[in-house]
Amino acid sequence: MSKIMRNSEVPQYSDRADVIIIGYGIAGACAALEARRAGAEVLVIERAGAGGGSSALSSGLFYFGGGTDVQHAAGYEDSAENMYRFMATCMGIEQADLIRRYCDDNVAHFNWMEAQGVPFERTYFPGKAVFLLSTEGLMSTGNEKVWPFREIATPVPRGHQVAREGESPGGGAMEPLLARCEEAGVRNSYDSVATALICDDAGGVCGVAIRQAGVTKFYAANRGVIVATGGFGMNRQMLAEYFPNLPETAQPLGTPYTDGSGIQLGKAVGAATQGMDGMIATASIYPPGQLIKGIIVNLQGRRFVAEDSYHGRTAAFIMEQPKTRAYLIVDAEVFSYPETVTAHHTLIDGFESIEEMEARLALPTGSLAETLADYNLHAAEGEDPMFHKHPDWLKPLDKAPWAAFDISFDRSNYLYITLGGLKIDRHARVLNRGGEPIQGLFAAGACTAHIPRDGKSYASGMSLGPGSYFGRVAGRMAAGKSGLTD
Numbered sequence: 257m258s259k260i261m262r263n264s265e266v267p268q269y270s271d272r273a274d275v276i277i278i279g280y281g282i283a284g285a286c287a288a289l290e291a292r293r294a295g296a297e298v299l300v301i302e303r304a305g306a307g308g309g310s311s312a313l314s315s316g317l318f319y320f321g322g323g324t325d326v327q328h329a330a331g332y333e334d335s336a337e338n339m340y341r342f343m344a345t346c347m348g349i350e351q352a353d354l355i356r357r358y359c360d361d362n363v364a365h366f367n368w369m370e371a372q373g374v375p376f377e378r379t380y381f382p383g384k385a386v387f388l389l390s391t392e393g394l395m396s397t398g399n400e401k402v403w404p405f406r407e408i409a410t411p412v413p414r415g416h417q418v419a420r421e422g423e424s425p426g427g428g429a430m431e432p433l434l435a436r437c438e439e440a441g442v443r444n445s446y447d448s449v450a451t452a453l454i455c456d457d458a459g460g461v462c463g464v465a466i467r468q469a470g471v472t473k474f475y476a477a478n479r480g481v482i483v484a485t486g487g488f489g490m491n492r493q494m495l496a497e498y499f500p501n502l503p504e505t506a507q508p509l510g511t512p513y514t515d516g517s518g519i520q521l522g523k524a525v526g527a528a529t530q531g532m533d534g535m536i537a538t539a540s541i542y543p544p545g546q547l548i549k550g551i552i553v554n555l556q557g558r559r560f561v562a563e564d565s566y567h568g569r570t571a572a573f574i575m576e577q578p579k580t581r582a583y584l585i586v587d588a589e590v591f592s593y594p595e596t597v598t599a600h601h602t603l604i605d606g607f608e609s610i611e612e613m614e615a616r617l618a619l620p621t622g623s624l625a626e627t628l629a630d631y632n633l634h635a636a637e638g639e640d641p642m643f644h645k646h647p648d649w650l651k652p653l654d655k656a657p658w659a660a661f662d663i664s665f666d667r668s669n670y671l672y673i674t675l676g677g678l679k680i681d682r683h684a685r686v687l688n689r690g691g692e693p694i695q696g697l698f699a700a701g702a703c704t705a706h707i708p709r710d711g712k713s714y715a716s717g718m719s720l721g722p723g724s725y726f727g728r729v730a731g732r733m734a735a736g737k738s739g740l741t742d
C-alpha cells in the first residue's frame with residue numbers, strides 16, 4: 257500500500273481530531289499534552305497496545321542544563337549560554353537554531369517535566385558510568401570535560417536521571433506523562449499502525465490512514481499531524497542502506513516498532529531527511545573509571561582518541577580504525593575487568609613485557625613500545641600533548657604485568673540507536689527537500705534528525721531531552737499556537 261494518499265481517494269473518514277499524533281513515546285506524549293492544553297482535540301495513534309515506546313525502556317537520562325535545580329543542588333553553576341557554547345561546538349553549529357532554542361528554554365522545560373510528575377532527585381553521582389541502577393538525579397553523560405570542549409565552555413554535568421531504580425528509569429517518566437495525557441482528555445487508538453499520510457490538493461497533510469485488526473481506517477486531522485514514531489534500528493533494509501558495514505555483533509536498542517515507519521511516511525509526502533548515517537553505539541570501557549587511565553590503540557599500535565571521551569565518542573573513533581579493531585591496554589596498577597558485561601570486551605591475556613604483547617596482538621614491531629614510552633613520559637608530567645586527556649586520568653603505565661582487552665567494533669557487543677531522521681526546523685515543522693515546511697506536518701523525537709549527528713558528539717540524554725522538548729513545540733504548533741518561546 258502506498259504511504260501517501262489523496263484526500264479525494266478516502267472513501268470515508270471514521271474519526272476526526274484537530275491534531276493527530278502518530279506514536280506514544282516521549283515525543284508523542286509531550287506533543288499530545290501541549291496540543292490538548294492549547295485547546296485542540298487530540299488523537300494519538302499507537303501501534304502497540306499501550307503508550308511508552310522505547311522511551312519507557314530507556315535509562316531515563318535527559319540532557320538538561322542551563323542551571324536547573326538539580327545542578328544547583330549539586331553545586332554546579334550553568335547557564336543557557338554555557339550550555340549553548342558546549343552544544344554548538346561539540347554537536348554542530350549547523351544545528352545552531354535548534355540548539356539555541358533548546359538551551360534558552362531548558363530550565364523552564366525541566367521545571368515543566370517535574371510539574372507533570374516526572375521525578376528527579378537532588379543528588380549527584382560523581383563517578384563514571386553509562387547508566388545508573390540507583391536513583392541519583394545528576395551525572396556527567398557527555399564530552400564536557402573532554403578537550404577541546406572543556407576550554408570552550410565550563411564543564412558541568414547535565415545528565416538528569418529520572419528517580420527510579422533498575423534498568424528502565426524511562427518508565428518513571430512515561431507513566432506520569434501518559435497519566436497527565438489521560439487526565440487532559442487526549443484520546444488514543446491503540447493497536448493501530450499508521451500506514452499512509454493523507455494529503456489535500458495543495459500537498460498539505462490532512463489525515464492518516466491506519467490498519468487496525470486487519471481493517472483500514474481513515475482519520476482526518478483538522479489542523480495537523482505529528483509524526484513521533486522513533487528511530488529505525490529495527491529496520492534491516494534501512495540499516496543495510498545507511499550502515500552497510502555494520503557487524504552482526506552490533507545490536508539495536510528499542511522496541512520492535514523502532515523500524516523507521518514514520519520516516520518513510522514523511523519521505524512519501526516529500527520530507528527531507530538528515531544525518532541518516534549517524535548512530536551512537538556503545539560498548540563502554542568504563543565503569544570502572546580506572547580503566548580510563550589505560551590507553552586505546554589500533555592495529556598500528558597507535559592511540560587515536562582521548563580515552564576519557566564519552567563512550568559513544570570513543571566507539572565512533574574505533575569504528576573508523578583499520579578493520580574497526582582496537583585494544584585497551586592497562587598496567588598492573590590500573591587493571592580491572594570492564595563492568596559492562598553486555599559489551600563482551602574479552603581479556604586477551606596478561607603480559608610480562610610490551611614486546612610479548614605486541615607480538616600477540618600482531619602489532620608492528622616496536623609500535624606499542626614507542627606509543628607507551630611517549631605516553632608515559634608525558635603522563636608523568638600530567639600531560640598528554642597528543643590527545644589532551646584530562647590530567648585526572650593520566651598516569652604512566654609502567655607497572656608490569658600489562659594486559660590487553662579486545663574492544664574492537666566487530667568483536668565486542670556494541671549497542672546502538674540511530675540518529676538520523678526527518679528534517680525539522682526550530683518550530684518542529686517537517687521540511688521538504690527544498691527546505692520549505694510541509695503544510696500540516698510536524699515531527700519530534702527519534703524519527704527526526706537528532707541534534708548530535710554521530711557518536712563523537714552525542715551525550716546521553718540527547719534523545720529524551722530534545723525529543724520531549726520539540727514534542728511540546730510540535731504539539732503547540734500543530735494546535736495553531738506559537739512554540740514555547742518565540
Ligand SMILES: Cc1cc2nc3c(=O)[nH]c(=O)nc-3n(C[C@H](O)[C@H](O)[C@H](O)COP(=O)(O)OP(=O)(O)OC[C@H]3O[C@@H](n4cnc5c(N)ncnc54)[C@H](O)[C@@H]3O)c2cc1C
Pocket residue numbers: 278279280281282283284301302303304307308309310311312313314315316317318319426448449450451484485486487509510511513514515517518673700701702703716717718719720721723
Ligand atoms: C535500553 C535503552 C536505553 C536508552 N537510554 C536512553 C537515555 O537514557 N537517554 C536518552 O536520551 N535516550 C535513551 N535511549 C534512546 C531513547 O529511549 C529513544 O531514542 C527515545 O525514547 C525515542 O523517543 P520517541 O518518542 O521518539 O520514540 P519511542 O519512545 O520509540 O516512541 C515511538 C512510538 O511510536 C510507535 N510507532 C512506531 N511506528 C508507528 C506507526 N507506524 N503507527 C503507530 N505507532 C507507531 C511505537 O510503537 C512507539 O510507541 C535508550 C533506548 C533504549 C532502548
